[in-house]
Amino acid sequence: MSGFADYPKLDATSLADAIVSKRTSASAVVEAALARIAALDPRLSAFHTVLGDAARARARSLDEALAKGEPTGRLHGVPFALKSNMCVEGVETNCGSKILAGYRPPYTAPFVQRLLDEGAVLVGMTHMDEFAMGSSGENSAYAAARNPWDLARTPGGSSSGSCAAVAARFVPFSLGSDTGGSVRQPAALAGIVGFKPTYGRITRYGLVAFGSSLDQVSPFTRSSRDMELVMSVISGADEHDSTCLDLAPLEPERSDSVRGLRLGVPKEYFASGLDADVRREVEAAIGKLVELGATTVPIELPHTEYAIPTYYVVATAEASSNLARYDGIRYGPRKPGDGSLQGMIAATREAGFGPEVKRRILLGTYVLSSGYYDAWYVRALKVRRLIRNDFDRAFESVDLVVCPTSPTAAFKIGEKADDPVAMYLSDVMTVPTSLAGLPAVSVPCGFVSLEGKRLPVGLQIIGPSLADARVLRAARVFESATKHQAAIYSLEGAGA
Amino acid sequence: MSPTTSAPAIGVVSKKTGVRWIPVIGLEVHCQLKTETKLFCSCRYEFGASPNTLTCPVCTAQPGALPVLNREALALAVRVAGALGADVAARTKFDRKNYFYCDLPKGYQISQYDQPFCTGGGVTLASGKRVRLVRIHLEEDAGKAIHDRGDMTLVDLNRAGVPLIESVTHADMQTSDEAYEYLTALKEILQYVGASDCDMEKGSLRCDVNVSVHPEGEGWRTKVELKNLNSFKNVKDAIEHEIERQIEAYESGDKSKFPVQETRLYDATTQTTRTMRSKEDAHDYRYFPEPDLVPFHLDPAFVEKQRSMLPELPAARRARYQSQFGLSAYDAGVLTSSRALADFFETTVKLSGNPKESANWIANGVLANLSDPAITAKSVDELPFRAHDLAELIELVANQTIHNNVGRTVLRGMFESGKSPRQIVKEQGLEQVSDEGQLESWCREALVGKDKVIADVKAGKTKAVAALMGPVMKASKGSANPQKVQEILLRIIQTEL
Numbered sequence: 001m002s003g004f005a006d007y008p009k010l011d012a013t014s015l016a017d018a019i020v021s022k023r024t025s026a027s028a029v030v031e032a033a034l035a036r037i038a039a040l041d042p043r044l045s046a047f048h049t050v051l052g053d054a055a056r057a058r059a060r061s062l063d064e065a066l067a068k069g070e071p072t073g074r075l076h077g078v079p080f081a082l083k084s085n086m087c088v089e090g091v092e093t094n095c096g097s098k099i100l101a102g103y104r105p106p107y108t109a110p111f112v113q114r115l116l117d118e119g120a121v122l123v124g125m126t127h128m129d130e131f132a133m134g135s136s137g138e139n140s141a142y143a144a145a146r147n148p149w150d151l152a153r154t155p156g157g158s159s160s161g162s163c164a165a166v167a168a169r170f171v172p173f174s175l176g177s178d179t180g181g182s183v184r185q186p187a188a189l190a191g192i193v194g195f196k197p198t199y200g201r202i203t204r205y206g207l208v209a210f211g212s213s214l215d216q217v218s219p220f221t222r223s224s225r226d227m228e229l230v231m232s233v234i235s236g237a238d239e240h241d242s243t244c245l246d247l248a249p250l251e252p253e254r255s256d257s258v259r260g261l262r263l264g265v266p267k268e269y270f271a272s273g274l275d276a277d278v279r280r281e282v283e284a285a286i287g288k289l290v291e292l293g294a295t296t297v298p299i300e301l302p303h304t305e306y307a308i309p310t311y312y313v314v315a316t317a318e319a320s321s322n323l324a325r326y327d328g329i330r331y332g333p334r335k336p337g338d339g340s341l342q343g344m345i346a347a348t349r350e351a352g353f354g355p356e357v358k359r360r361i362l363l364g365t366y367v368l369s370s371g372y373y374d375a376w377y378v379r380a381l382k383v384r385r386l387i388r389n390d391f392d393r394a395f396e397s398v399d400l401v402v403c404p405t406s407p408t409a410a411f412k413i414g415e416k417a418d419d420p421v422a423m424y425l426s427d428v429m430t431v432p433t434s435l436a437g438l439p440a441v442s443v444p445c446g447f448v449s450l451e452g453k454r455l456p457v458g459l460q461i462i463g464p465s466l467a468d469a470r471v472l473r474a475a476r477v478f479e480s481a482t483k484h485q486a487a488i489y490s491l492e493g494a495g496a
Numbered sequence: 497m498s499p500t501t502s503a504p505a506i507g508v509v510s511k512k513t514g515v516r517w518i519p520v521i522g523l524e525v526h527c528q529l530k531t532e533t534k535l536f537c538s539c540r541y542e543f544g545a546s547p548n549t550l551t552c553p554v555c556t557a558q559p560g561a562l563p564v565l566n567r568e569a570l571a572l573a574v575r576v577a578g579a580l581g582a583d584v585a586a587r588t589k590f591d592r593k594n595y596f597y598c599d600l601p602k603g604y605q606i607s608q609y610d611q612p613f614c615t616g617g618g619v620t621l622a623s624g625k626r627v628r629l630v631r632i633h634l635e636e637d638a639g640k641a642i643h644d645r646g647d648m649t650l651v652d653l654n655r656a657g658v659p660l661i662e663s664v665t666h667a668d669m670q671t672s673d674e675a676y677e678y679l680t681a682l683k684e685i686l687q688y689v690g691a692s693d694c695d696m697e698k699g700s701l702r703c704d705v706n707v708s709v710h711p712e713g714e715g716w717r718t719k720v721e722l723k724n725l726n727s728f729k730n731v732k733d734a735i736e737h738e739i740e741r742q743i744e745a746y747e748s749g750d751k752s753k754f755p756v757q758e759t760r761l762y763d764a765t766t767q768t769t770r771t772m773r774s775k776e777d778a779h780d781y782r783y784f785p786e787p788d789l790v791p792f793h794l795d796p797a798f799v800e801k802q803r804s805m806l807p808e809l810p811a812a813r814r815a816r817y818q819s820q821f822g823l824s825a826y827d828a829g830v831l832t833s834s835r836a837l838a839d840f841f842e843t844t845v846k847l848s849g850n851p852k853e854s855a856n857w858i859a860n861g862v863l864a865n866l867s868d869p870a871i872t873a874k875s876v877d878e879l880p881f882r883a884h885d886l887a888e889l890i891e892l893v894a895n896q897t898i899h900n901n902v903g904r905t906v907l908r909g910m911f912e913s914g915k916s917p918r919q920i921v922k923e924q925g926l927e928q929v930s931d932e933g934q935l936e937s938w939c940r941e942a943l944v945g946k947d948k949v950i951a952d953v954k955a956g957k958t959k960a961v962a963a964l965m966g967p968v969m970k971a972s973k974g975s976a977n978p979q980k981v982q983e984i985l986l987r988i989i990q991t992e993l
Contacts, residue, residue, distance in 0.1 A: 087560045100559065107553045109560060208559040212787035241562050242789050318787055321592050324603020325557045329651065341649070345596050368594070368782035377784060 003032030008169035011223040012078045012230070015172055016119070019077040020066065026077025026121065030059035033079040033123055037170045043151060045143040046164040048084055049092055050124040055079065058121050073118030074229060080115060081165045081174040084125045085132055085208040086217075088112055095208050096128040096140040096158075099326045099352025101333055109206020111175070111217050111234040118233050123171060126161025130354045131323065132182055132210045134158045135426045138417050139356045146413070147190055150453040153410040156186030159194075159220070166192050166220040173221045173230055179211045180311050181405075181430025183218035184442040188405035188458020191444045191484070193221045193475065196430075197231065197468050199437035200245035203238030209322040211315035212243075214434050224443065224476035228252035231468065247466075253473040259293030261474065264398035268304040269429055275408045281446030281457040282404045285478065289402065292481055294474075297398050301390040306383050307432040308424055312360075313367050313380035314435070320364025326352060359420065388436040395464040400474055404429055405442035405458035409450060429460060439468040443475045444484040456484075506670050507712055508739060512747055516712040519739045520719070521675050521705065522667035523731075525682060526660045527692040528637065528700040529572045534657035535636045536563030536606065543698045547652035555657035557601035562788050565590075569659040571802050572691045573613060573634050574794070576661060578803040579689045582617025582629060589791035590634075594782045598651050599639040607635035607662075609783040613794070618665075619681045620811070627678045628666045635660050655699075661691070667706065667719075672735040679703060679728050684810045688835040696727050703731055708755070709742045717746075721759040722769060734762040738769060813838055821851035830859045836876040840883050847887035850894065857890055861904060865911045873911065880914035889917040902926050902974050930977045932984070935968075938976060939984045942967040943993075953989045961985050 004024040007015070018024050034052050041047050062077050082088065085095045087105035094100040108116075116122070129139035137144040137160025145160035147153040148168040155164040159176025163186035166174050176183040178196035187194025195218055202217040209215060219230045228250070236249035265286065270279060290296060328334035328348030337347030353361070367376035394401060406429060416423045433440040445459035459478070463471035507518040533540060537554035553561040577584050591609035612633035619627050639656035643649050663682070669675050683694040683701065694701040708719040722738060725731045738760070745753045760769040785791075808816075810832045817828035832838045837858070844854040862879075865871050873879050889910070893903040898921055909920040921927050929935060942964045943950065952960035961982060968981050 085560075087558075093559065095559070103559070105553070105558060105560065107558070107561075204560075205562050206560045209788075240564060242564050243562075243787070317784060321594050321604050321782070321784070324594060324596065325559070325601060327596060327598075327603060329598050330556060330601060331558075341598055342596065365782065368784050370780045370782070373782075373784075 003030070003035055004028040005032070007032035008036065010172065012075060012080075012172040012221065012226045013223070015078050016074060016076050019062075020072050022066070026059040026062040026066070026119075027056065029077050030055050030079055030121055030123065033171060036168075037123070037165075040168060041170065043146065044148060044164050044168050044170075045145045046126050046161040046168065046170060047081070047124040048094065048096075048127050048142055048161065051091065051122060055121050055123045062119055062121070073120070074233060075115060076119035077121060078119070078173070079121045079123045079171045081124050081126050081162055081171045082112065082122065083128050083132075083159050083162045083174070083176045085128060085177060085210075086112060086125075086175060087206040087208070088122065088125075091122075091125060093125070093208065094142070095132070096130040096142060097326075097352065097354070097357070098141045099328075099332050099349070101141075103331050105206075107206065110203050110238050110240060112206065114234050115230075124165075126159075126165055126174065128161055128176075129158035129182075130357050131208070131319070132158040132177055132179055132215075133319070133356050133360055135181070135185060135423050136160070136411070136413065136416065138413060139354055141354055144413055147410045149191065149455055150410065150450075153412050153453075153455070154189065156189035156406070156410065158182040159186055159218075163187060163190050163192065163194070163220055166190075166222060169222075173219055173226055175234075176218050176220055177207055177210075178216050178218035178430075178434065179214045179315060180434045181427040183220060184430045184440060184458070184460060185406050185427060187220055187442040188444075188460070189410040189456065191456030191458075193224055193227050193441065193443050193479075194458075195219060195221075195227050195231065195441040195468075195472065195475075196434070196439065197235060197250075198245075198439045198466050200243055201231075201235045201247070201250065201439070201466075201468060203241040203244045205238060205240035205244075209318075211318040212322060213318060214311075214315055224441075224472060224479045225252075227441070228469075228472050228476065231472065235468075245466075250468055250472075253469045255473055256477060256480075257293060258289055258474055258477045261289075261294040261400060262398045263289060263294050263296045264299035264394050264401040265296050266299050266301045266304070266394070266401060266403055268301050269403035273407050273425070273428070274404060275448070277448035278404055278406070278408060278457050281448065282402075282459055285445035285459045285482075286402050288481060289474070289478060292477060296402075299394045299398060299401070301387075301394060301401075301432065303383065303386045303390050304432055307387055307435060308428055310380045310383045310387065311427075311431045311435060312363065312424065313376050314384060316360040316364035317368050317377050317380075318364070320361045320368065323353075323357070323361055328352070356420070384435045387432055391432075391436045391438060391462075391464070399463075400467075400471065401462040403460050403462070405460040406430075409448045409455035409457060433460075433462050438465055439463045439471045441471050441475045443479055445478070445482070446484060508709075508743065510743060510747060515747075517709045517739070517743050517746075518712050519670050519735075520667045520708045520710070520716055521669040521671075521735060522719075523665045523669070523675060523678065524662060524704045524706070525679070526662050526702040527686055527694055529569050529659040529661060530690065530692055531566055531568045531572060531659055533566055533568070535566050535569050535634070535659035536657055539657065541654065541658045543700070545654055547650070547654060550654040551656070555601070556653050557603075563606060563786075565789060565792075566659065569634065570613075570794075571798075572689075573632070573659075573661050574799055574802040575689045575806060576686060576691045577614040577617065577632060578799075578806050579685050579691075579809055580617035580619065580629060580632070580663075582614045582632060584614050584794055584799045585611060586796075587611065587791060587793050588613040590786040590789045591783045592786050593635075595779050597638070597641070598649060599641040599653075599656070601639065601653060601656055605636060605638065606786055606789070607783075608633035611791075619678055619685070621674060621677050621681070625668070625674070627668045627674070630664045630666055632661055632663045635662060667708075667716075672732040672739075675705065675735055676728055676732045679731060681810075684833070688807055688809055690807075690835075705731060705735055705738075707735055707738045707742070709739055709746070718755050718757050720755055720757070722762055723759055723772060724761045724763075726764065730762060730764050733764075733767055734769065737762075737767055741769070807835065810835075810838075817855075821845070821855065823851070823855050827855050827859050830863070831855060834876065840876050840879075843883035844886050844890070847884055848890040850890055853890045853894065854887075857886060857903075857907070861907045862886070865908065871911050879911075881910045881916070885910060885916050892917055892921065896928060896977065897921070898926055898928055899974065899978065902928075905974075925973065926975050928977045929972055929975045930980055932980075935972075935976055935980055935984050936988070938968045938971045939964075939981060939988060941971060943985070943988065950989050950993055953986065954993070958986060961989070
């Protein structure tokens with residue numbers, strides 16, 4: 001290990017402060033990040049691409065700017081990673097798919113540019129389930145990232161690499177994307193903070209589309225204050241995305257208290273299927289919030305059971321259309337097929353897409369087909385509305401909803417790979433919020449023990465539409481009152 | 497749907513069977529809107545630009561790129577709706593039309609399915625018949641696939657994302673002439689409101705036709721769609737051919753030959769159609785609401801503002817030219833055939849104060865020159881002079897500074913050099929000469945050796961003097977005031993000779 005020795009211990013806020021106050025330098029921080037990645041990532045498989053030279057050069061120029069007394073950004077010198085479905089000009093964005101192997105976008109996503117403008121340093125692109133379709137990272141065409149708490153287990157998915165990179169302290173923060181839980185579920189399984197904002201808080205321009213009406217850029221951090229910081233940088237209006245809300249960037253709440261907050265506890269999330277140990281940890285966490293001054297209210301979200309089927313109609317319908325552009329004509333590897341246009345497109349897609357992506361394209365094509373459209377797609381939109389109504393009704397009497405993020409702790413790689421429905425069900429607690437477009441965070445709230453390994457558990461805190469700052473305040477208050485965040489798994493000592 | 501009128505003489509009487517067949521015709525017309533930028537990105541569009549130079553991440557469908565609606569396109573579309581008397585929906589949305597083709601970069605076209613921005617409206621033909629519109633919707637154009645480069649197909653995405661409005665008529669037309677007239681009227685209107693160039697050669701107007709025929713008094717039969725129609729004349733010819741083909745097919749009595757629901761391609765060289773795809777091959781486009789664009793409400797104030805910006809439309813102008821300026825229906829038609837021409841005419845009238853002469857000089861002089869291959873300018877927009885100059889020319893003729901025929905020469909000079917009429921008259925010495933001394937000397941020259949004429953005039957045949965006019969005009973290069981010349985000639989003959 002070289003560079004700034006304290007690097008793995010600090011969050012983004014502290015790192016930026018250390019650099020700007022010249023206790024260390026951007027170069028030393030970036031060096032530490034790169035050294036840690038080089039030493040440990042061969043076992044983690046978080047990164048597809050590490051941008052060592054570019055990160056070093058950028059750190060040097062940031063150091064020079066600081067030395068000259070130029071104004072510094074809020075993330076001056078802080079390393080970060082991006083999920084491979086985010087566009088940065090000239091950097092391979094393959095979406096975990098062979099069909100985009102070697103694809104280098106001609107433009108940079110505005111949400112990435114906002115981070116760069118605040119002085120953050122991009123160190124690499126991370127592995128993911130192909131086109132964000134999956135809950136374990138195993139659907140990547142390249143590599144399945146590992147969970148630093150137990151290398152035999154998944155860090156969750158689909159933002160597997162971005163999650164593992166933060167959990168393993170390679171970077172203090174990263175960006176993932178959350179369509180049905182792809183950031184919250186991994187955050188829970190790997191013991192870090194993952195936040196899906198209200199739909200429309202962050203521009204989707206430059207995020208490769210999966211389910212357009214559900215996709216949101218969603219950060220991973222190790223502290224809630226970092227989440228507030230990163231959100232205040234990347235959120236806010238953007239003229240390139242018509243679905244991006246015309247709002248100012250998120251402003252963190254000043255309050256340090258949850259006193260008086262009414263927390264809804266939905267009975268449907270504590271039903272069968274929830275692991276008993278996970279339940280115990282989550283209930284203890286809710287008890288802690290009550291100790292801190294919040295009150296709980298039992299609530300019902302009666303349409304919860306329809307969320308997974310609804311999601312797999314809406315998301316696959318949109319995906320079947322969103323993925324039509326991968327035809328081998330303008331970018332990506334091309335297969336000639338029988339030489340005809342249709343043959344070339346078919347052969348390219350046959351070779352380029354993995355089995356889960358094909359399954360979802362078929363599903364989505366089916367539900368949009370003439371004769372099936374009303375029975376599937378239209379009905380799913382109606383149920384989606386009912387699910388949203390459930391939450392609207394609940395938020396008439398509560399300020400936040402608290403529940404588990406995932407029904408189980410991290411599962412083993414290979415455990416659910418052959419059973420798509422079992423895999424789909426691991427998102428049962430995150431999908432309803434996605435369908436409703438609501439803000440929801442997963443914060444570490446305890447541990448369970450499995451086969452001699454300590455595995456993290458996440459508490460999910462859900463807010464009404466646009467109450468992103470309230471959700472993050474609750475997470476911050478909970479975190480500062482508990483010690484879970486301080487628990488760092490010592491990967492260096494891992495005997496995996 | 498049913499035809500609005502059914503004049504008794506309509507239809508085609510079969511020579512073979514004596515059956516009167518009634519054609520039923522509907523048109524779908526796509527027009528490119530003349531906006532600064534494309535429908536969902538900020539790329540410009542220009543016909544004939546170097547391939548793939550007018551593109552960006554959005555219109556080439558780079559992963560992660562998203563569409564944003566061009567409000568200018570919406571404003572133009574709303575103006576078109578106003579000009580066609582259509583109703584603009586308070587709420588509208590976009591949908592995705594999914595299919596694979598090499599010129600369709602996203603694998604879907606952003607179009608409008610069940611909530612077009614506008615419904616109803618129509619165009620009234622000269623006969624008074626109304627061709628009603630079902631709907632008008634906004635959508636994006638595809639790129640262009642170029643197949644004639646060896647075994648390669650090349651794709652040019654410059655056109656991808658250019659705004660189109662698709663207007664669909666009811667099947668209200670019964671002859672190819674009505675279809676032709678409808679297209680002409682639609683084109684005029686779209687050009688008038690500045691919405692589209694409507695140039696079929698440049699692809700800014702495209703037309704598909706639906707045709708069926710049935711024996712008079714019976715119900716409608718299977719319709720056939722015709723595509724690949726590259727000019728208004730093609731549309732007319734294709735309809736005529738298709739009507740004939742369908743009648744023959746039915747009259748053969750062989751059910752296997754009866755028209756089926758299909759799309760047929762027109763071949764202009766052979767003037768025939770051939771099957772492109774049958775109903776069974778029809779795409780399932782899997783329309784669904786475009787999740788990247790939120791449904792939007794058209795503010796009534798916005799719609800009203802666009803309507804208030806509408807110019808006077810061709811039919812109204814034609815009527816006014818007849819009543820206000822006393823022009824013939826024919827001249828009024830000629831002068832309103834394009835908005836630019838009509839505007840030019842009205843400015844000339846305003847500046848010259850002379851509607852009749854303005855109409856004459858434009859309908860004859862200006863248009864004749866524009867159609868002359870030797871003249872560079874091909875349309876009113878390209879004139880090298882302004883209405884102000886034409887008004888000046890009209891004034892010069894009216895006050896007899898130059899003769900009418902000289903005026904034509906001057907106009908030609910204006911086309912060739914762009915110089916003002918006064919300048920041309922001055923430079924070429926074309927001003928009518930009324931100076932007695934000068935005229936007298938030309939007259940005396942002309943009289944030399946013309947004893948026969950002199951004798952005739954002296955004998956009372958004053959008209960014989962006409963034979964001397966030519967030489968005088970020639971000597972003066974046309975600038976002599978003919979009335980004065982005649983007076984002088986008569987005076988000299990009668991008093992001096």
